[in-house]
Amino acid sequence: RAIAVIMVGGPTKGTRFRPLSFDIPKPLFPLAGQPMVHHPISACKRIPNLAQIYLIGFHEEREFALFVSSVSNELKVPIKYLKEDKPHGSAGGLYSFRDQIMEDDPSHIFLLNCDVCCSFPLPEMLDAHRKYGGMGTILVVKVSPESASEFGELVADPVTNELLHYIEKPETFVSDLINCGVYIFTPDIFTAIEGVTTQQKNRANLRRVSSFEAMQPDTRNLSSDYVRLDQDILSPLAGKKQLYIYETKDFWEQIKTPGMSIKCSALYLSQFRHISPQLLANGDGIKKASISGDVYIHPSAKVHPTAKIGPGVSISANARIGAGARLINCIILDDAEIKENAVVIHAIVGWKSSIGRWARIQASGDYNAKLGVTLLGESVIVEDEVVVVNSIVLPHKTLNVRVQDEILL
Numbered sequence: 001r002a003i004a005v006i007m008v009g010g011p012t013k014g015t016r017f018r019p020l021s022f023d024i025p026k027p028l029f030p031l032a033g034q035p036m037v038h039h040p041i042s043a044c045k046r047i048p049n050l051a052q053i054y055l056i057g058f059h060e061e062r063e064f065a066l067f068v069s070s071v072s073n074e075l076k077v078p079i080k081y082l083k084e085d086k087p088h089g090s091a092g093g094l095y096s097f098r099d100q101i102m103e104d105d106p107s108h109i110f111l112l113n114c115d116v117c118c119s120f121p122l123p124e125m126l127d128a129h130r131k132y133g134g135m136g137t138i139l140v141v142k143v144s145p146e147s148a149s150e151f152g153e154l155v156a157d158p159v160t161n162e163l164l165h166y167i168e169k170p171e172t173f174v175s176d177l178i179n180c181g182v183y184i185f186t187p188d189i190f191t192a193i194e195g196v197t198t199q200q201k202n203r204a205n206l207r208r209v210s211s212f213e214a215m216q217p218d219t220r221n222l223s224s225d226y227v228r229l230d231q232d233i234l235s236p237l238a239g240k241k242q243l244y245i246y247e248t249k250d251f252w253e254q255i256k257t258p259g260m261s262i263k264c265s266a267l268y269l270s271q272f273r274h275i276s277p278q279l280l281a282n283g284d285g286i287k288k289a290s291i292s293g294d295v296y297i298h299p300s301a302k303v304h305p306t307a308k309i310g311p312g313v314s315i316s317a318n319a320r321i322g323a324g325a326r327l328i329n330c331i332i333l334d335d336a337e338i339k340e341n342a343v344v345i346h347a348i349v350g351w352k353s354s355i356g357r358w359a360r361i362q363a364s365g366d367y368n369a370k371l372g373v374t375l376l377g378e379s380v381i382v383e384d385e386v387v388v389v390n391s392i393v394l395p396h397k398t399l400n401v402r403v404q405d406e407i408l409l
């Protein structure tokens with residue numbers, strides 16, 4: 001039997017995702033028309049003998065209640081949200097629910113970060129994991145040497161695939177092979193985490209008895225049950241024949257910024273083309289408008305037949321798209337309105353926002369730049385013919401003049 005756990009963090013995480021994460025927890029932000037965390041959840045459906053999926057986080061329970069009940073009905077898998085009373089770190093969070101997780105007596109625990117976008121090759125990883133016979137298998141990917149330092153960098157044995165060396169976000173280059181944030185562990189992972197908490201407790205006790213150290217501020221200022229999977233578990237276990245890697249050659253991205261959510265939305269849309277074309281606007285034969293490339297349109301959205309949409313566009317519930325509107329690489333959120341002949345390119349249009357006739361909402365599309373996509377928060381009004389370029393607009397603003405390279409608070 002297997003259990004899957006998805007780490008969803010909490011309100012103090014996901015800060016680079018603002019202003020979007022003001023209105024909705026980041027894991028529920030829609031990519032390709034589905035909440036971010038829906039994608040790893042549906043990938044878990046492919047795990048053989050899956051008994052249960054847990055989401056572990058420190059967001060309020062009520063924020064996840066509706067989503068959890070609807071997605072467990074839809075996918076017919078028991079899913080439960082488990083709330084930590086405080087952040088315990090990526091391994092500490094898992095450990096704090098060990099009794100509940102072990103109730104099903106799993107032989108394997110799949111652990112997934114909620115903010116990664118990939119094809120989640122879980123059954124293939126499981127086959128490799130069984131073959132290696134270690135305590136854990138990590139999904140890894142090759143990235144450009146320039147971007148590797150944003151992630152956990154690692155070195156593995158090219159023949160046995162054993163993890164030999166692991167450093168989290170190093171300052172100097174180690175390797176272009178990085179940790180994807182997707183793992184399979186045997187229940188022994190709990191013993192490993194317990195070892196770290198015991199060590200931390202002992203160290204804290206020592207500090208208490210040493211009067212000099214007691215006066216020093218605790219630089220980590222964290223309790224002994226705060227354990228990070230990468231630094232505290234993976235690094236020390238590397239080279240001990242316990243951890244192995246499985247490399248994906250498929251797409252992989254991390255979703256820390258709104259810009260990356262547009263990119264990942266498009267990646268999931270192109271994956272739908274292969275695995276669930278019925279979700280795409282032109283995959284079911286229904287053409288509501290002139291569609292090019294991969295586009296998602298919620299059934300309740302109203303799209304004028306003369307609008308031109310795509311590629312990489314996702315349109316959420318009850319949005320209205322007027323005659324002659326042009327949408328490229330963007331996410332249009334619930335209840336937004338794009339009026340006649342408006343243009344939206346490389347942008348996110350917030351819930352209940354309204355874009356006037358002949359207005360242009362656009363950006364350069366440099367997904368790594370702070371202002372590489374234009375973001376309109378909830379209930380922003382852009383008046384007719386107004387142009388907004390490379391800007392972030394916080395909720396409830398009305399724009400009646402051109403805005404460029406600005407953050408409007």
Ligand code: GDD
Nearest residue numbers: 007008009056057087088089093113114151152179180181
């Ligand atoms: N429940 C819970 N509680 N979840 C947490 C906590 C916590 O206290 N802290 C982090 N998480 C969740 C986050 O929501 C995210 O899904 C995952 O754990 C990892 O978050 P971080 O620990 O902040 O690490 P990161 O995202 O900067 O980097 C990790 O993932 C990269 C891949 O995306 C590292 O493991 C990197 O090595 C890796 O490359």
